[in-house]
Amino acid sequence: METLKEIHIKHTRGLLDLIVLQFLNSKPMHGYQIIIEIRKTFGIYFGPSTIYPLLNSLENGGFLKSKWEINGGRPRKVYELTAMGKNLLKLTEDSLNFICRTLRKETM
Amino acid sequence: METLKEIHIKHTRGLLDLIVLQFLNSKPMHGYQIIIEIRKTFGIYFGPSTIYPLLNSLENGGFLKSKWEINGGRPRKVYELTAMGKNLLKLTEDSLNFICRTLRKETM
Numbered sequence: 001m002e003t004l005k006e007i008h009i010k011h012t013r014g015l016l017d018l019i020v021l022q023f024l025n026s027k028p029m030h031g032y033q034i035i036i037e038i039r040k041t042f043g044i045y046f047g048p049s050t051i052y053p054l055l056n057s058l059e060n061g062g063f064l065k066s067k068w069e070i071n072g073g074r075p076r077k078v079y080e081l082t083a084m085g086k087n088l089l090k091l092t093e094d095s096l097n098f099i100c101r102t103l104r105k106e107t108m
Numbered sequence: 109m110e111t112l113k114e115i116h117i118k119h120t121r122g123l124l125d126l127i128v129l130q131f132l133n134s135k136p137m138h139g140y141q142i143i144i145e146i147r148k149t150f151g152i153y154f155g156p157s158t159i160y161p162l163l164n165s166l167e168n169g170g171f172l173k174s175k176w177e178i179n180g181g182r183p184r185k186v187y188e189l190t191a192m193g194k195n196l197l198k199l200t201e202d203s204l205n206f207i208c209r210t211l212r213k214e215t216m
Contacts, residue, residue: 014119092115099119
């Protein structure tokens with residue numbers, strides 16, 4: 001049987017784009033910071049092989065922009081939301097809210 | 109750019125197990141009813157090639173049980189939740205609620 005942990009990992013993975021967009025909406029961050037923040041907030045470790053391709057794909061889509069900064073003595077790519085990224089975040093939140101609201105109605 | 113529709117389809121697909129469990133928690137249904145109900149509630153058509161494998165996998169996992177009923181003149185497999193299914197539904201809802209709550213805190 002699926003455990004709560006497995007279910008939780010699956011849903012968090014499914015909403016990872018939304019999570020990353022929300023983190024970056026609060027402040028610009030580099031990839032490793034995002035990994036740490038997800039582990040701290042959701043108790044789940046998604047490694048570089050998950051997070052970096054997601055950041056690349058969001059940047060290629062025009063939702064993020066990045067610049068190199070020297071951080072703790074080494075260069076790191078720092079990401080922030082573009083206007084399109086903010087728009088995507090809004091759409092994504094609306095969609096999730098709609099589903100959550102609809103499911104709540106369904107259970108009443 | 110991803111449209112709202114695409115985002116919405118992706119999230120609904122990601123939460124399809126939760127949606128099916130909630131529908132079946134309200135009343136036993138056959139597969140085609142579930143397809144109709146999802147389209148009516150979420151405005152998205154997931155066909156038999158998505159829904160039937162999901163129902164099979166939930167039944168094989170012990171979360172659903174089924175029986176054949178004659179319905180509109182033809183035999184249909186009607187599904188309902190098992191005790192394990194109700195438990196899975198609870199865990200899945202808890203996980204989604206946790207993510208939704210955490211994301212809301214994150215935006216404040």
